[in-house]
Amino acid sequence: MVSEIRILLVDHQSLVxxxxxxxxxxxxxxxxxxxxxxxxxxVELARSVKPDVVLMDVQIPGIGGMEATRRICRVCPDTGVVVVTVDVSDPFPAQLLEAGASGYLTKHCDVDEITDAIRAVARGERYISADIAREMALSMLPGKEQSPFDRLSQREMQxxxxxxxxxxxxxxxxxxCLSPKTVSTYRYRLYxxxxxxxxxELTHMAIRHGIVTCAAPT
Structure with missing residues (x-):
């Protein structure tokens, strides 16, 4: 057993x-x-303090939870990332796992499940909460209505x-770290x-599907 598990907390709300x-x-x-x-x-803190586990909020500002996960897993390969989402029906667990996340929880889980996930990921294992695993399994059943966002690649989703x-x-x-021309190409591909x-229209669709909670101020 790991004697001490060093944890980095990432969430846009200080109270959380x-x-x-x-x-x-x-x-x-x-x-x-x-x-x-x-x-x-x-990313900068993970690089400097080298935690064993990062608890990562999906909806953080800036580059966001998906890109932060990808970069942390690249620069700190011994650090495990546990993604924490608000909603069990979050539409992109597969993309986050592809980005390198080792665990996936909702903010509605109890403290025992959080500690179980942290310990499992610190041991080099994966941990996906039962409710999210069930949603992922159901989404693959024949006849299940698919989200249009399921067709996006990891970079397109970001x-x-x-x-x-x-x-x-x-x-x-x-x-x-992309050229403006490349970003514009991604935008039109998304359209x-x-x-x-x-x-x-893209933002309204993201809101309807629960990917963002509200439109950003202009």
Whole structure:
């Protein structure tokens, strides 16, 4: 058994981070070594403190939880990422697991499940909560209505999330280290795959499918 598990908390709400930290510090095996509220902060902190496990909120600002997960898994291969989402019907668990996440939970789970997931991922195992695993299995059944977002690649999903949050092409290109022309190509590919004509229609579709909770301010 790992003698101490060092944890990085990533969530856009400081109250949520504080609550999780208090719950985890009741267990002497856990040590919270850092907190981040954006994707960029998460990557930089993971690089500097080298945690054993990152608890990653999906809906963080900046590069977002998916891109932050991908970068952390690349620069810190010994760090396991446990993604935490609000909704069990979150439409992109497969993309996050493909990005390198080792665990997947909802914020509705109890503290025992959080600690079980952290310990499993710290041992190098995978952990997917039963309710999310069930949703993933049901989504693959014949006749099950598929989300149009299931057709997107990991990178397309990342760009879509950032566009739906109101981020400009140049800002996205800076954050993802892509040329503006490449980002524009992804945007028009998204329009084609999702059957929309502009960013407003794309954002409304993302809201309807629960991928973003509200339109970003303009």
């Amino acid at each position: 981070r504080s609550g999780i930290q208090r719950l985890l510090e009741d267990d002497p095996q856990f040590s919270v070594v850092g907190e981040a509220s954006t994707g960029e902060e998460a 760009v879509m999330l950032m566009v739906a949050q109101g981020q400009s092409v140049h800002h996205i290109s800076d954050l993802l 084609d795959k999702l059957g929309v004509d502009n960013d407003v």
